[in-house]
Amino acid sequence: MVPKPSGSKSRRTFIKSLGVAGTVALAGCGGNGGDGGDGGSDGGSTGGSGGSESYEITFWELFSGGEGPIMESIVNRFNEEQPLDTDAEVTINRQRTPWNEYYNKLFTALSGGQAPDMAVMHAAYLRAWAGGVDAIGQYADTGSMQSDYTESHWDLVTVDGNVNALPMDMHPIGVYYNKDLFEQAGLDPESPPTNWSEFEAAGNAVAQNTDAAAFTQSPYNDGFGSFRTWSTWVKQQGGSLYDEEWNPTFDNEAGMNIAQLFSDMTGDMGWAPATSEDTWGNNAFQNGSCAMAMNGTWYVAALSGVEDLNWGFFEPTVGPNKQQDRVWADGHSLVLPKKDGRSDAKSEIAAQVGHWMTTQNPSWGAEAGHLPAANSIYESDAFQNSPYYDKTLDKYVEMAEDGDYFYHPKVPNGDPNAQNWYTWLVDIWAHNAEPQAGVQSGIETVSSGISE
Amino acid sequence: MGLRKETIEGILWSIPYLAVFTVFLVWPAVKGLYMSLHTYPNKFDLTETEWVGLQNYVELFQDPVFYNAMEGTLLFVAVSVPALVILGLVMALGVNRDVTGKRTLRAIYFSPYVLTVAVVALVWGQVYSQSYGLINYYLGLVMENPPGWLTSPDLVMASLAFMTVWWLVGFNFVIFLAARQSIPERLYEAARLDGATGWRAFKDITLPQMRNSVVFVVMVQFILQFQVFAQPYIMTQGGPSNSSDTLVYYLYRSAFSQQQFGYGAAMGYVLVAILILIAVVNFKVIGDSNA
Numbered sequence A: 001m002v003p004k005p006s007g008s009k010s011r012r013t014f015i016k017s018l019g020v021a022g023t024v025a026l027a028g029c030g031g032n033g034g035d036g037g038d039g040g041s042d043g044g045s046t047g048g049s050g051g052s053e054s055y056e057i058t059f060w061e062l063f064s065g066g067e068g069p070i071m072e073s074i075v076n077r078f079n080e081e082q083p084l085d086t087d088a089e090v091t092i093n094r095q096r097t098p099w100n101e102y103y104n105k106l107f108t109a110l111s112g113g114q115a116p117d118m119a120v121m122h123a124a125y126l127r128a129w130a131g132g133v134d135a136i137g138q139y140a141d142t143g144s145m146q147s148d149y150t151e152s153h154w155d156l157v158t159v160d161g162n163v164n165a166l167p168m169d170m171h172p173i174g175v176y177y178n179k180d181l182f183e184q185a186g187l188d189p190e191s192p193p194t195n196w197s198e199f200e201a202a203g204n205a206v207a208q209n210t211d212a213a214a215f216t217q218s219p220y221n222d223g224f225g226s227f228r229t230w231s232t233w234v235k236q237q238g239g240s241l242y243d244e245e246w247n248p249t250f251d252n253e254a255g256m257n258i259a260q261l262f263s264d265m266t267g268d269m270g271w272a273p274a275t276s277e278d279t280w281g282n283n284a285f286q287n288g289s290c291a292m293a294m295n296g297t298w299y300v301a302a303l304s305g306v307e308d309l310n311w312g313f314f315e316p317t318v319g320p321n322k323q324q325d326r327v328w329a330d331g332h333s334l335v336l337p338k339k340d341g342r343s344d345a346k347s348e349i350a351a352q353v354g355h356w357m358t359t360q361n362p363s364w365g366a367e368a369g370h371l372p373a374a375n376s377i378y379e380s381d382a383f384q385n386s387p388y389y390d391k392t393l394d395k396y397v398e399m400a401e402d403g404d405y406f407y408h409p410k411v412p413n414g415d416p417n418a419q420n421w422y423t424w425l426v427d428i429w430a431h432n433a434e435p436q437a438g439v440q441s442g443i444e445t446v447s448s449g450i451s452e
Numbered sequence B: 001m002g003l004r005k006e007t008i009e010g011i012l013w014s015i016p017y018l019a020v021f022t023v024f025l026v027w028p029a030v031k032g033l034y035m036s037l038h039t040y041p042n043k044f045d046l047t048e049t050e051w052v053g054l055q056n057y058v059e060l061f062q063d064p065v066f067y068n069a070m071e072g073t074l075l076f077v078a079v080s081v082p083a084l085v086i087l088g089l090v091m092a093l094g095v096n097r098d099v100t101g102k103r104t105l106r107a108i109y110f111s112p113y114v115l116t117v118a119v120v121a122l123v124w125g126q127v128y129s130q131s132y133g134l135i136n137y138y139l140g141l142v143m144e145n146p147p148g149w150l151t152s153p154d155l156v157m158a159s160l161a162f163m164t165v166w167w168l169v170g171f172n173f174v175i176f177l178a179a180r181q182s183i184p185e186r187l188y189e190a191a192r193l194d195g196a197t198g199w200r201a202f203k204d205i206t207l208p209q210m211r212n213s214v215v216f217v218v219m220v221q222f223i224l225q226f227q228v229f230a231q232p233y234i235m236t237q238g239g240p241s242n243s244s245d246t247l248v249y250y251l252y253r254s255a256f257s258q259q260q261f262g263y264g265a266a267m268g269y270v271l272v273a274i275l276i277l278i279a280v281v282n283f284k285v286i287g288d289s290n291a
Helices: A008-030 A039-047 A067-081 A099-111 A142-148 A151-156 A179-184 A196-209 A223-236 A253-265 A280-286 A299-303 A344-359 A389-401 A423-429 A435-451 B002-036 B055-060 B064-096 B102-114 B117-128 B134-142 B156-181 B185-193 B198-209 B211-226 B230-236 B247-257 B261-287
Strands: A054-061 A089-096 A118-122 A169-178 A213-216 A290-296 A311-314 A327-330 A332-337
Touching: A054 A099, A054 A344, A067 A089, A067 A344, A089 A344, A099 A332, A099 B247, A118 A344, A142 A344, A151 A169, A169 A179, A169 A223, A169 A389, A179 A196, A196 A213, A196 A290, A213 A280, A223 A253, A223 A290, A223 A327, A223 A423, A253 A423, A253 A435, A280 A290, A280 A299, A290 A299, A311 A389, A332 A344, A423 A435, B002 B261, B055 B261, B064 B102, B064 B156, B064 B211, B064 B247, B102 B156, B117 B134, B117 B156, B117 B230, B156 B211, B156 B230, B185 B198, B198 B211, B211 B261, B230 B247, B247 B261
Parallel strands: A054 A089, A054 A118, A213 A290
Antiparallel strands: A118 A332, A169 A290, A169 A311, A169 A327
């Protein structure tokens, strides 16, 4: 489950597998024996593009903020460099859709037969969407590709033994903190909390000694963001979230404790105002009036543009009554949505594009702050010398090496990242619901969402 | 022969519209009815259907989320429609008078209407913001904890309705102004000779003469506001505590987020039934005595 961090062995396997992948690519181009016809001409004849040597791979993605321009630069690089080992001209036609619209749009396109050739998908969706994507193993030699990626990333894209996608990154959460506010509160800004008593003391010190708020459970005060923080601490207490049939079980003691903690943080503890305003936490953290914010890897891209914000980062393994280190993570992956009329040759090309995108672009980790899926990128200078490496990435790598990450189950139905599955947590945070009633309504919402 | 030619011409002239009407209204309506009586076991292949009869409707009427969304919608309609009608009327009658700057006022009243809902939502999201919004900036000068306009379950629907009135009242204003200006001035002159001015003239001349416009505006506003979607979708996602959930927003979620097309279609048909009922009641109550 742990990314293989270093060592010549994995580097060797990577180089070896590159050789295999190259051979596969050549095979795809030079003819597949009995399959009749090479990739290029097959694409031409069934793709209907007229010329036999050109493919346009339509690609949908959902990256905004700091990640969007990085993905754009990756696509531009591909279109300019033509890095695939094929005679055909391959271009990526990228289309970005905001993340809250993305899956609805992708679903509608899929059911209407207008899906893109390649799309970004969170690993948590891979089971519910299994009927809508072509397993990537149909079009690529996943056996040889597997060694290019870390084990834990590979596990993320494997559903019931099928490799449904190529992994791109992993994005766990952590706690971003304001060093200046820590100093004002009388805390050592270079020694952030490492356990609950230190975390509690830090929060109380900020609340008592400064005008700032101490903590936000999610900068956007959104349901799913709140759930990441809450489930992380529930798991740290040893509480379960779902049973084996994906029935939610988080109304257990641990779940109730953390729900009560949320309510207390905006109540008796005085750590943050009891509000459901979605912009509060992000504004407050960025303008220096909130000391700590729990959020994912992607937050670095947003914070890097904020002047005069002296921020640091620590591992969120600071939940109360901790039994084990556990930190929520999900990952982006690349899928080939089902599409009538797409030739096998084009699907093979799309799989190669996905492989290139996920293994040959260190900028995705180094600049967007994600944990890259490819072993080679882990070990690359670009990643190790990233401006974020010492700030966040090294801690993320450390948590990965320690096996701290857990993933929400890939539910068979419903939308595991839906805001409205988890708004009950915002209700508890904002004191619109009592913890007990809030958790109960959460159980009902998630149960009915999964069973539908 | 002449009549026959006219008939043929009439039919020919109607065809383009009827074709569009059939393709974009009749066919989707029939298809929607079909969908509401089926489920889609494979959500990625909508050619696979399973007949379930009225099951979607039965489930709908047992669904607490549906009733919550219905409640939210009714609250929104109850606040916004009277305000849209009465305020539009008052504004129209106000600038119908010979006041200075009435042309400017007309332009100002109508201008919000030309904005798209996304723009309106963005602007009002800023205005309503609890911690840095314009309203709470001023309220903060006189009170300690100004309310959360979009974050308080008790206030959120009224806030969305208020914003909607600001945005849409210009349309009603224009309709009412046109209606008021088409009332012959001699009616008021005759009334003045009989000593009827002010309220009396409004009640016995203005309102009856404007009845058709009022019926039209009330009807249109009921139909439009019952379908409120974009405001909660963009601004609140139905929150806090599901207090700004609405029928069309729930319909959208059911069909496109939860991929229950049959259930969503059934909800659409219930909405249509409600709107037809409202239209009929509307005609009976305020539209009948047109004699």
